[in-house]
Amino acid sequence: MSATVGEPPVLDVGVRANSGARFFASGAGSVLIKLYLGVFFVVLFAPIVIMVAAAFNAYPSPSITIWQGFTLKWFAAIFNDARMMTGLMNSLLIACGVIVIAIPLGLAGALLLTRLESRANGFLYTVLVAPIMIPGIVLGCTSMIFWRDAFGVDAGLFTAMMAQASFIASYCLLLFMARLSRQDRSLDEAAADLGATPFFTFRRVTLPFLAPTIATASVLAFLQSIENFPTTFFAIGPDYTLVTEIASRMRFGLSPMINAIGVIFIVVTVVASLIWASSRVRAERQARAGA
Amino acid sequence: MDGKSVELSGITMVFDGYTAVHPTDLTIPAGEFHSILGPSGCGKTTLLRILSGFQRPSRGHVLIGGEPVDHLPANRRPTAMIFQSLALFPRMSVRDNVAFGLEARGMGRRERSQKADELLALVALEAHADKRPDQLSGGQRQRVAVARALAVEPAVLCLDEPLSALDLKLRQHMRTELRSLQKRTGVTFIYITHDQGEALTMSDRISVMNKGRIEQVGTPTEIYDAPATPFVAGFVGEQNVFAGRVTAIENGFARLDGPGGTFTGRRMVDVSVGDEAILMVRPERTGLAGPDADDGNRLSARVEGRELEGPYLNLVARDATGRRIVLHLANDGRAHPEGGPAVIGFKPEDAIVMTAARGAAEAAARVDGAGADTVGRLGARG
Numbered sequence: 001m002s003a004t005v006g007e008p009p010v011l012d013v014g015v016r017a018n019s020g021a022r023f024f025a026s027g028a029g030s031v032l033i034k035l036y037l038g039v040f041f042v043v044l045f046a047p048i049v050i051m052v053a054a055a056f057n058a059y060p061s062p063s064i065t066i067w068q069g070f071t072l073k074w075f076a077a078i079f080n081d082a083r084m085m086t087g088l089m090n091s092l093l094i095a096c097g098v099i100v101i102a103i104p105l106g107l108a109g110a111l112l113l114t115r116l117e118s119r120a121n122g123f124l125y126t127v128l129v130a131p132i133m134i135p136g137i138v139l140g141c142t143s144m145i146f147w148r149d150a151f152g153v154d155a156g157l158f159t160a161m162m163a164q165a166s167f168i169a170s171y172c173l174l175l176f177m178a179r180l181s182r183q184d185r186s187l188d189e190a191a192a193d194l195g196a197t198p199f200f201t202f203r204r205v206t207l208p209f210l211a212p213t214i215a216t217a218s219v220l221a222f223l224q225s226i227e228n229f230p231t232t233f234f235a236i237g238p239d240y241t242l243v244t245e246i247a248s249r250m251r252f253g254l255s256p257m258i259n260a261i262g263v264i265f266i267v268v269t270v271v272a273s274l275i276w277a278s279s280r281v282r283a284e285r286q287a288r289a290g291a
Numbered sequence: 292m293d294g295k296s297v298e299l300s301g302i303t304m305v306f307d308g309y310t311a312v313h314p315t316d317l318t319i320p321a322g323e324f325h326s327i328l329g330p331s332g333c334g335k336t337t338l339l340r341i342l343s344g345f346q347r348p349s350r351g352h353v354l355i356g357g358e359p360v361d362h363l364p365a366n367r368r369p370t371a372m373i374f375q376s377l378a379l380f381p382r383m384s385v386r387d388n389v390a391f392g393l394e395a396r397g398m399g400r401r402e403r404s405q406k407a408d409e410l411l412a413l414v415a416l417e418a419h420a421d422k423r424p425d426q427l428s429g430g431q432r433q434r435v436a437v438a439r440a441l442a443v444e445p446a447v448l449c450l451d452e453p454l455s456a457l458d459l460k461l462r463q464h465m466r467t468e469l470r471s472l473q474k475r476t477g478v479t480f481i482y483i484t485h486d487q488g489e490a491l492t493m494s495d496r497i498s499v500m501n502k503g504r505i506e507q508v509g510t511p512t513e514i515y516d517a518p519a520t521p522f523v524a525g526f527v528g529e530q531n532v533f534a535g536r537v538t539a540i541e542n543g544f545a546r547l548d549g550p551g552g553t554f555t556g557r558r559m560v561d562v563s564v565g566d567e568a569i570l571m572v573r574p575e576r577t578g579l580a581g582p583d584a585d586d587g588n589r590l591s592a593r594v595e596g597r598e599l600e601g602p603y604l605n606l607v608a609r610d611a612t613g614r615r616i617v618l619h620l621a622n623d624g625r626a627h628p629e630g631g632p633a634v635i636g637f638k639p640e641d642a643i644v645m646t647a648a649r650g651a652a653e654a655a656a657r658v659d660g661a662g663a664d665t666v667g668r669l670g671a672r673g
Contacts, residue, residue, distance in 0.1 A: 189345055190378035192366040194392035194443055204391070208382045 052266070055259035062256050074260040081257065087245035094161045094232075094241060095225040101165040102221045103214060106172025111206075113173075114180040129174065131167035139163050140234025155237025163235035168224050172217040179213040294322040294479035295356030295369060295446035297342065302351035304337050304503075311337045313503045314351065319481065319496075321356070321446075324473050326482045326490035329500035330526065335483045338500075339449050342481065344368045356446060366395075371445035373453045377436040379424040385411065385435050386420040392443035410438040413472075430461045437472065447479045454489065466493050487527045491515065499523045519559075521569065521645050530571040531616045534647060537566045545644040551612045554588045556642030572642040574605070575619040579627070580636030587639045592616055594631050608633050 050064055055075075058068040078084050109128045113121060131139060143163030147153040183206070191201040229243050236244060246258055297319040304312035312334040319325045327335045340346040342353055344365035353360050360368050371392075380388050386407045387394075393403035411417045414434035416427075424432055433453060440448055450469075454462045470493045473480045484490050490497045491511040498508045499522070507519040518524035525532075535549025545558035547570045556570045572588075580589055592608035595615075599605075599622065606618040606627055616635055620627075627633065 184376060184378060186374045186376050186378040187380060189365070190372070190374060191380075191391065191395070192364070193343060193345075193370070193372045194395060194439065195366050196391070196395035197366060200395050204394070205380055 048266070051259050052263050054256055055263045057256060060255065062254050062259050074256040075264075077255075077257045078260055078264075083240070083245055084242065084257070084261070087240050087242040090157055090239060091226050091241040091243065094157060094164065095222045097161040098165045098168055098225040099218050099221045101161070102169040102172050103217055105165070105169035106174075106217065107176050107210070107214075109169070109173040110176030110180055114177060129170050131170045134167070136167075136228070136230030137234055139167055140231040140236075143231075144235045144237065155235060156239045157236065160232045160236040160239065160241070163231045164225050164228055167231065168221045171220060171224065175213055175217045175220070176210065179210060183209055293446065294477050296321045296354075297447055297479060297481065298354040298357075299338070299342070300352045300354065302338065302341055302348045302353070304334070304341065304346070305349045311503055312341075312348075315503075315505055317498060317505060317508065319479060321479055322477045323495045324470065324480045324482065324493055326484055326494040326497045327500055327505075328484055328487060328490040328497050328527070330485055333500045334503040335500050336451055339372070339451055339481065339483050342447070343370050343372050343449050369446040370449055371440035371443055371447075372449045373436050373440050373451065375451045375453065375455060377424075377432055377453070379432060379435055379439070381424055384421050384423060385416065385427070388424065388435055389439045389442050391439060396443075407438075407442060410442050411435075413441070414438045429457050430465060433457065433465060434468075437469070441472075441476065441478070445478060447481060448473075450480065450482045452483055452485070454484075455486075462489075469493060491527070499526060501526070518643070521571075521647075524571050524643065524645070529574050529617060531574060531577055533570040533614070535568065535570070537562055537564050537568050537644065540564055544639050547644055551610055551614055552590050554590075554642065555639040556588075556644040557640060559643055559645045562644055562646055567647045568644050569647050570642050570644045572637045574617040576641035577616065577618045577635060577637045578620065579606075579618070580634045587636070588642065589634060589636045590616075592633050592635050594627055594629050594633050597627055597629060606633070608635060610635075 051062070053064045054062040056070050056072070057063060057066075058071040058073070059066045113125055113128070116124075118124075140160075140163050143166060144155045144159050147159045147162060148155065153159060187205055187209075188201055191205050192198070196204070227243065229247060232241055233244050233247070240248070242261070246261070249255070249258070297317075299315055299317040302312060302315045302317075304310070315338065327338060329335045337346065341348045344360070344363060344367075355369055380391065383391070386404060389407040389410050390398075390403040393406060398406070408417060408420060411420050414437055416431060416434055416438065419427060419431060424435060427435065436453065454465050457465060466489060469480070469482075482490070482493065491514070494511055496508060496510055497514050498505045499514060500506065501522045507514060507523045509517070509519075514523060514527055518527065524530055533547065533549055533551055533554055535547040535551075535554075537545050538548045538553075539546040540558055540563065543558055544555050545562050545568070546553060546555050547568055549570075554570050556572070562568055590610050592610040594606055595609050596607040597604060602622055604620045604622045604627070606620060608616045608618065610616060618635065
């Protein structure tokens with residue numbers, strides 16, 4: 001009796017009917033898909049592995065085929081290289097400035113586009129998102145010329161920051177718009193109805209709702225800024241960031257120091273994302289415990 | 292807390308050439324529980340949003356407590372609104388939700404928390420003050436919304452179909468609760484609903500709205516027993532409808548000759564001899580006539596379906612002309628088998644006669660719809 005009751009119904013009819021699924025379930029298909037996965041991961045990760053390995057090779061040009069022994073001297077070299085360190089500081093400075101400018105700009109644009117019920121919305125949207133489509137070179141050059149001619153500001157860190165912020169703000173705008181479109185508009189009305197001024201409503205209702213997106217947009221803005229080359233290169237004039245400095249050294253041949261910088265970036269990114277992910281898991285667990 | 296009177300004068304709302312609210316006048320005395328009843332899209336929510344200040348009327352004025360408030364935005368009007376979605380702030384505790392309006396007015400933390408706790412006690416939620424809205428049940432969230440609105444001591448509380456998301460039992464319970472809360476606080480309640488049961492049970496007075504116009508304002512009894520228009524008659528409760536021509540008028544009664552027979556009912560204002568008119572009678576005022584009963588109006592029909600509701604019995608009968616007649620009878624133990632003959636009777640004072648000119652087709656359609664619904668249910672049972 002218990003044997004018949006416990007029997008689950010056989011439901012693999014769909015799989016049998018699907019010839020593709022049957023092929024991949026068979027021996028030959030299984031081998032093929034494993035092979036494909038293998039190639040996929042090799043293409044994805046092999047360059048990184050080689051790049052990382054070369055950072056520890058004593059040979060003075062990035063290589064793993066000519067192995068001259070393990071060394072950490074390329075890492076030490078970064079910290080002894082004044083231009084690299086200045087470039088890094090400049091990059092971080094610009095990135096922080098970009099966050100400060102792009103987040104409020106993007107948020108203001110998103111609020112305007114989601115709240116304003118006007119026929120101009122479509123046009124405004126196009127204008128505000130356009131910087132993403134415009135080539136980086138154009139943004140860089142025009143920013144440099146604009147600040148020089150209109151305000152007498154010479155090309156430098158400031159113009160590079162403004163040039164970057166002009167398109168990074170558009171990315172932030174898209175993130176904020178996606179978030180705001182999911183907000184219940186009656187919350188704003190309820191707040192106003194209870195006597196709240198628009199600013200009070202923004203501070204107590206809208207901003208807490210947007211907080212996770214502000215964090216995400218800041219990370220995105222930071223990464224976009226740090227890795228940006230074309231816009232920065234054409235707007236920065238005589239100054240330089242880590243990325244433009246690395247690029248300019250390409251002309252004289254590469255040093256494994258570049259690989260060492262790459263390794264540091266990878267480690268920082270992986271560690272940061274692990275911390276982020278684990279904090280999310282912890283927050284979710286707390287939320288569930290609280291409920 | 293003290294309620295204030297509300298006066299709408301010549302309020303009109305036009306959206307892109309479509310008139311959502313035709314010029315409307317309405318006066319609601321302070322402390323009244325007033326329902327605005329109507330089908331969806333009749334303009335009732337627009338009216339409420341104009342009163343609350345979320346929408347500017349195309350024309351007309353709003354007065355609260357005799358003071359014009361046309362120039363005041365929503366956050367400066369002495370009104371509070373309970374939204375259909377409730378619109379509780381999801382990232383705040385229940386206490387902070389209730390205290391929100393006080394916080395917006397700059398009240399200190401201690402003071403506003405204390406006031407919020409008092410209001411939560413009023414709606415019996417003091418034990419849930421530290422929870423978040425999504426940790427509460429539907430009925431509890433409802434009560435938080437009420438407490439939050441009352442916290443700002445509004446003179447007028449606007450409720451936009453606040454019970455529509457609740458299940459039937461809870462809805463009935465909340466009706467009683469809202470009604471008693473209104474009596475205790477003395478705040479003027481303006482309650483928007485499409486549910487005639489809600490409007491009839493809770494309100495001091497009801498405005499029945501249709502297509503952007505208020506068709507009748509009156510007490511629940513007036514609305515139910517003396518509907519001013521065929522729409523009101525058909526929308527509030529069910530009606531059996533007979534069409535015909537008015538052949539005589541005497542002592543406030545009108546006689547109607549139609550294909551189904553000759554019937555007498557109370558004459559409404561604009562009926563005169565020779566008019567095409569309709570006679571309407573409620574299913575619960577329509578009875579089965581005994582052999583010697585003197586009901587005034589009689590017709591022969593055949594029982595087509597029966598539905599037992601326990602204490603009541605609903606019968607659907609059809610007369611020789613094919614007209615469907617619904618009867619709500621007290622369950623006196625008699626069977627009234629399907630297919631059997633029935634003599635149906637109703638008193639002239641229970642029936643009303645109106646001209647068919649305005650909205651009659653509409654009323655008839657609604658009544659037929661209600662009848663079809665009953666028949667449908669009976670069919671499913673049978």
